[in-house]
Amino acid sequence: MHSGGARIPLSIASAPKRLPELELHYKSTPGVVEARLMDEILAGSEVLQIEGPHGEVTVDGPVETPLSLIAGGTGIAQCCAIIEHLRDVAQRAPVNLLWSVADARQFYCEELLSAPSSWLTYRALVDPPGPSNAAVHWLRARELPPSGRTIVSGGPAFVYSVVDQLRLMGITDATIESDVFSYSPRRDAAGPIPHPQ
Numbered sequence: 425m426h427s428g429g430a431r432i433p434l435s436i437a438s439a440p441k442r443l444p445e446l447e448l449h450y451k452s453t454p455g456v457v458e459a460r461l462m463d464e465i466l467a468g469s470e471v472l473q474i475e476g477p478h479g480e481v482t483v484d485g486p487v488e489t490p491l492s493l494i495a496g497g498t499g500i501a502q503c504c505a506i507i508e509h510l511r512d513v514a515q516r517a518p519v520n521l522l523w524s525v526a527d528a529r530q531f532y533c534e535e536l537l538s539a540p541s542s543w544l545t546y547r548a549l550v551d552p553p554g555p556s557n558a559a560v561h562w563l564r565a566r567e568l569p570p571s572g573r574t575i576v577s578g579g580p581a582f583v584y585s586v587v588d589q590l591r592l593m594g595i596t597d598a599t600i601e602s603d604v605f606s607y608s609p610r611r612d613a614a615g616p617i618p619h620p621q
Contacts, residue, residue, distance in 0.1 A: 430457070430458065430461055431458075432450070432458045432461055432462050432465075432472075433450075433458065434448040434449065434450050434462075435448065435449045435450075435498060435499070435501030435502055435577075436448060436477060436501065436502070436505050437449045437500075437501035437502070437504040437505050437508075437533070438504075438505055438508060439505055439508035439509035439511075439512055440509060441508075441509070441512050442508075446474075447504075447505075448501075449498055449500075449501035449504075450462050450498065451497070451498050478603075478606070478607065479502070479603035479606070480603060480605075480606050481502070481575055481577075481601045481602065481603050483506045483509060483510070483575070485509055485510045485512075485513035485515055486510065486513045486514060486515045486516060486517065487510065487515060487517055487519070487572075487573070488517055489517055489571055489572040489573070490517055490518050490519070490520070490571060490572035490573075491517065491518075491519045491520070491572055491573050491574075491575070492519075492520045492522070492568050492572065492573070492574040492575070493506060493507075493519065493520065493521045493522070493574075493575050493577070494522045494524075494559055494563075494574065494575070494576045494577070494586050495521070495522070495523045495524070495576075495577045495578055496523075496524050496525075496557060496559060496577070496578025496579060496582030496583070496586070497524075497525055497526065497530065497578055497579065497582065498578070499576075499577035499578030499579070499582065499583075500523050500533065500537075500577070501577075502575075502577040502603070503521055503523070503537075503575075503577060504533055504536055504537070506575070507519070507521065507536065507537065507544065508536065510543075510544075511539075511541070515543050515544075516542075516543055517543065517572075518543055518545065519543055519544050519545070520545045520547075520568070521537060521544065521545065521546045521547070522547050522549065522559055522562065522563075523537070523546070523547070523548050523549065524549045524550075524551060524557050524558040524559035524562075524578075524582070525548075525549070525550060525551065525558075526550075526551045527550065527551075528550050531548060534548070547562070549561075549562055556585070557582055557585055557586070559582070559585075559586050559589075560585050560586060560589045563586070563589045563590070563593065564589065567593070568590070568593065568595060571599075572599065573599055573601060574590060574595060574599055574600050574601070575601045575602065576590075576600065576601070576602045576604075577602065577603065577604075578604075579604075580604050580608040580610075583602045583604040584604070584610055587600055587602070
């Protein structure tokens with residue numbers, strides 16, 4: 425939180441083993457008020473006050489069944505925390521990580537994600553021109569494991585586009601998780617559309 429009271433959403437990208445150290449990710453984006461406030465904090469003119477975490481999606485490891493992680497943009501931070509944690513607990517079951525960005529220059533932290541591992545498969549995708557995202561295009565031509573968990577991280581528009589595609593593929597709502605379901609539930613004219621868990 426900025427000292428002026430404005431909340432700045434940040435994602436934890438470090439595993440619990442690193443506590444009390446926290447690695448937080450954000451993107452400095454021109455024209456975004458929260459990014460400007462975070463830039464002020466990093467410049468040393470403000471103090472960062474932290475509250476939370478507010479997400480409900482957690483991964484205790486090792487995970488026994490297949491795990492699919494689908495990230496859009498800086499949603500990769502949550503996946504970084506999960507991957508780091510699973511490395512710490514000797515994960516064995518397969519984990520598939522898909523990271524979709526709007527521009528190839530937005531990739532970062534690939535050293536962690538590309539480190540050799542017998543259980544982790546990592547795919548980096550760049551969005552095609554237009555309103556859709558690369559993750560949805562990739563999913564349309566593939567299959568995910570019929571069992572296990574699927575965690576989708578990123579902004580609400582990205583998450584709900586991916587969730588719609590997963591449903592078309594027969595992935596059940598009970599196996600799809602995202603912190604977006606808590607802080608930005610989907611709405612229609614009648615109000616929030618709950619996501620069954």
